[in-house]
Amino acid sequence: MSAPTTTIFTAMTAxxxxxxxxxxxxxxxxxxxxxxxxxxAKDMIDAGHNQYPPLTGVPRLRTAVxxxxxxxxxxxxxxxxxxxxxxxxxxxxxxxxxxLCEPGDEVVxxxxxxxxxxAGIELARARCRTVRLRPDATGRFRMDPDELxxxxxxxxxxxxxxxxxxxxxxxxxxxxxxxxxxxxxxDDVIAVADEVYEYLTYDGVPHVSLAELPGMRDRTLVIxxxxxxxxxxxxxxxxxxxxxxxxxxxxxxxxxxxxxxxTPLQHAVAHALPTAEHWARGLAATLAQNRDRLAAALxxxxxxxxRCAGTYFLQADTRQLGEADGVRFCEQxxxxxxxxxxxxxxxxxxxxxxxxxxxxxxxxxxxxxxxxARRLAGLRPRDPSGTERR
Numbered sequence: 001m002s003a004p005t006t007t008i009f010t011a012m013t014a015x016x017x018x019x020x021x022x023x024x025x026x027x028x029x030x031x032x033x034x035x036x037x038x039x040x041a042k043d044m045i046d047a048g049h050n051q052y053p054p055l056t057g058v059p060r061l062r063t064a065v066x067x068x069x070x071x072x073x074x075x076x077x078x079x080x081x082x083x084x085x086x087x088x089x090x091x092x093x094x095x096x097x098x099x100l101c102e103p104g105d106e107v108v109x110x111x112x113x114x115x116x117x118x119a120g121i122e123l124a125r126a127r128c129r130t131v132r133l134r135p136d137a138t139g140r141f142r143m144d145p146d147e148l149x150x151x152x153x154x155x156x157x158x159x160x161x162x163x164x165x166x167x168x169x170x171x172x173x174x175x176x177x178x179x180x181x182x183x184x185x186x187d188d189v190i191a192v193a194d195e196v197y198e199y200l201t202y203d204g205v206p207h208v209s210l211a212e213l214p215g216m217r218d219r220t221l222v223i224x225x226x227x228x229x230x231x232x233x234x235x236x237x238x239x240x241x242x243x244x245x246x247x248x249x250x251x252x253x254x255x256x257x258x259x260x261x262x263t264p265l266q267h268a269v270a271h272a273l274p275t276a277e278h279w280a281r282g283l284a285a286t287l288a289q290n291r292d293r294l295a296a297a298l299x300x301x302x303x304x305x306x307r308c309a310g311t312y313f314l315q316a317d318t319r320q321l322g323e324a325d326g327v328r329f330c331e332q333x334x335x336x337x338x339x340x341x342x343x344x345x346x347x348x349x350x351x352x353x354x355x356x357x358x359x360x361x362x363x364x365x366x367x368x369x370x371x372x373a374r375r376l377a378g379l380r381p382r383d384p385s386g387t388e389r390r
Contacts, residue, residue: 007115008346012330021334022372024294025342027166027312029363033231034279037272044264053263055255057085057239061270065239068273073209075217081244084251085266087258088236089196089225092250094120096192096221096240097158099253101126105157108189110143112347112354114166126157130349133168139307141168145179152187159189161210164197164310167347167359171205171310174213181213184220190246191220196228196238199280201310202288211241218243221250226269229276231283231363235265287312290362290369297373298360302380312363315344318356321379326358337375 009026016023032038056062062079069075077083086092093116101107103125109117111130121128131148133141152159161180163172172180184191193210201207211220225238240250272279294314295305303316323329326343334340342359345351362369 008342012340012342015331015334016340019334019338019340021338021340022368022375023340024360024362024364024372025330025340027361027363028233029231029312030368031231031365034272037230037232037268040271041264041268044267049264049267051263053085053260053266055260056080056251057083057260058263058266058270061085061237061239061266061273064270064273065241068276069209069211069222069241072277073212075209075211075222075241077241078244082241082247084240084247084254085260086238086240086254087261088227089194089223089238090116091236091254091257092223092225092238092240093117093160093192093194094123095250095254095257096223097121097124097126099249100190100246101157104155106153106155108148108151108156108159110161110165111349112167112344113160114162114194115346117160118349127155128349129153129156133165133170135306139305140309141165141170141306143176143179148179149183152183152189156187156189158192159184160192160194162194163210164195164201164207166197166311167313167315167342167344168306169308169311169313169315171201171207174208177208177210177213180210181216185215189219191216193220193222195222195224197311198224199229199276200284200287200312202284202291203309205309207310221246226265226273229280230269230272232265235262235269237262237265237269287363290364290366293366293369293373294360294362297369297376300373300380301376301378303358303376306357312361314360314362315357316341316360318358324356326355330358337378339372339375 012025062083065083066077066079097120101124105126106129107121108129111132129151131151198207211217211222221242227233298305298316302320306315318329330341330343344357344359345355
């Protein structure tokens with residue numbers, strides 16, 4: 001296993017602080033969640049809910065999660081045996097990998113992927129096998145079903161799917177998920193569905209849970225959290241749903257990680273989750289407008305963006321600016337124009353073919369995005385005479 005290193009998000013956020021750059025790198029919103037949610041958290045503190053919650057999470061939240069899954073996806077879970085509250089989605093993922101993988105097992109992931117995936121796989125002493133997502137003619141990142149089928153071997157234990165997908169913004173449709181399900185069913189593979197951006201889809205594109213598909217409810221662990229849904233990423237309240245036997249194994253590992261945390265915050269999320277759809281519709285509408293503003297600014301600056309139907313990230317192509325190295329571009333960008341982005345190369349095992357792609361976050365207030373757009377305008381490509389190309 002390789003030694004842990006400082007994440008790119010920590011490094012780029014520190015660079016933003018040193019340079020005073022607009023931070024469009026790390027994906028955290030700069031505006032608060034529903035006032036009623038925040039008020040309820042304070043009320044729960046004042047009411048004395050400040051000691052350890054049960055290992056599995058407060059019953060009120062587990063019930064709210066089970067009801068949410070049934071209401072939105074038609075998947076029914078027993079809140080006592082098939083729902084586990086975690087310290088954010090990252091703990092749910094780490095505990096799952098540690099619980100279900102033996103040394104030498106393989107985990108199939110779609111590349112590019114969030115860096116915590118590989119870290120968790122390596123901690124479990126498992127091996128990562130990737131299936132690359134590539135942009136089509138419209139700029140939407142897609143998988144090749146044949147490559148997916150070929151990636152599964154007799155050592156494959158888990159398939160890890162993130163949809164809506166960070167960093168590409170792709171939302172897997174039902175036909176694509178059917179290919180994933182077919183592979184899992186054919187080869188007896190357990191699926192882990194990271195759905196933390198489940199409410200953040202745009203342009204009428206629906207989020208379909210992998211667990212909804214025939215045969216998949218009983219071989220899928222679904223992970224989500226309050227952080228992205230309610231703009232409370234610092235609360236670290238997540239959860240995992242799945243068949244009782246698998247959840248029990250994850251629970252056995254989780255008890256030696258955080259055990260449990262965030263009692264008043266769990267109560268507040270339980271209070272808000274039944275009406276999450278109403279809040280999330282407004283949030284998604286705001287984020288869609290932000291996406292469009294940033295996409296226009298990137299295109300104007302010579303950084304044509306790829307399509308994004310979900311999450312709060314836009315990827316962009318640096319080659320019109322004569323830049324082929326996204327890592328170098330992102331290291332220099334704060335000094336050149338005062339904006340921070342993330343090189344998408346860090347989300348690949350082999351960045352060849354994607355080294356020119358960088359990621360920007362648009363979960364920021366309009367004045368922040370406007371300032372970023374003003375600064376990015378300084379990147380506009382120039383023709384040999386020195387005149388800006390328009």
